[in-house]
Amino acid sequence: QRNSGPPILINAFQLIGMSSCLDLSGFFEK
Amino acid sequence: MLQCLEGFKPLFASILRCCDLNNQPRGLEDPELLARETVFSVSEIEALYELFKRISSAVIDDGLINKEEFQLALFKINKKESLFVDRVFDLFDTKHSGILGFEEFARALSVFHPNALVDDKIEFSFQLYDLKQQGFIERQEVKQMVVTTLAESGMNLSDDVIENIINKTFEQADTKHDGKIDKEEWKNLVLRHPSLLKNMTLQYLKDITTTFPSFVFHSQVDDT
Numbered sequence: 001q002r003n004s005g006p007p008i009l010i011n012a013f014q015l016i017g018m019s020s021c022l023d024l025s026g027f028f029e030k
Numbered sequence: 031m032l033q034c035l036e037g038f039k040p041l042f043a044s045i046l047r048c049c050d051l052n053n054q055p056r057g058l059e060d061p062e063l064l065a066r067e068t069v070f071s072v073s074e075i076e077a078l079y080e081l082f083k084r085i086s087s088a089v090i091d092d093g094l095i096n097k098e099e100f101q102l103a104l105f106k107i108n109k110k111e112s113l114f115v116d117r118v119f120d121l122f123d124t125k126h127s128g129i130l131g132f133e134e135f136a137r138a139l140s141v142f143h144p145n146a147l148v149d150d151k152i153e154f155s156f157q158l159y160d161l162k163q164q165g166f167i168e169r170q171e172v173k174q175m176v177v178t179t180l181a182e183s184g185m186n187l188s189d190d191v192i193e194n195i196i197n198k199t200f201e202q203a204d205t206k207h208d209g210k211i212d213k214e215e216w217k218n219l220v221l222r223h224p225s226l227l228k229n230m231t232l233q234y235l236k237d238i239t240t241t242f243p244s245f246v247f248h249s250q251v252d253d254t
Contacts, residue, residue: 014223
């Protein structure tokens with residue numbers, strides 16, 4: 001039976017890592 | 031005649047100050063020292079300085095980056111208070127002055143270079159998540175960061191689901207079973223899940239000299 005549920009987050013830090021505030025590439029974008 | 035020349039003295043002084051050849055740009059007094067102590071080459075340091083000048087003059091042109099300019103550079107808008115931006119800014123602000131000089135900016139960004147040591151990236155990210163700077167990451171801090179991230183992105187998860195995610199995280203990370211994650215446990219977790227460090231590497235830094243070519247006009251050294 002195909003597992004079609006949403007991807008299970010392995011842990012909280014993966015979720016936190018999605019925060020745009022932790023992505024510093026904005027420095028380089030005009 | 032002499033009196034006439036006296037009148038020109040202030041004018042000559044300001045012209046000399048302007049063209050004072052050894053008047054180093056503020057913060058870039060010793061690019062070679064910075065190059066030796068970071069992963070950047072001298073040219074990359076000088077190119078990074080061009081970026082620094084752009085950011086540090088966005089609000090107040092004082093050769094320093096304040097938190098507003100830092101946030102503006104990252105998000106191009108004045109975001110409201112952000113837990114994470116505050117933490118990142120504080121980690122850049124190694125002199126704890128509330129404002130960033132070029133040296134602090136360059137040394138901090140060096141950790142984000144693709145060639146930087148993984149251990150340095152692990153250390154920086156641990157400091158970032160250790161909100162209260164106690165030398166370990168507590169459950170409450172993890173929950174605060176999860177809730178902040180969800181609020182930022184407009185995502186909604188029930189408290190049960192959040193607690194579940196945090197339980198799972200501590201099951202994996204807290205191998206010493208003391209209810210907190212210390213630096214060793216964080217390193218082990220990250221080595222098992224390298225994606226947790228994805229924000230710690232900025233590919234842009236690899237081609238900083240092509241992104242900011244104008245540095246060549248002010249370059250002080252021939253960096254071959």
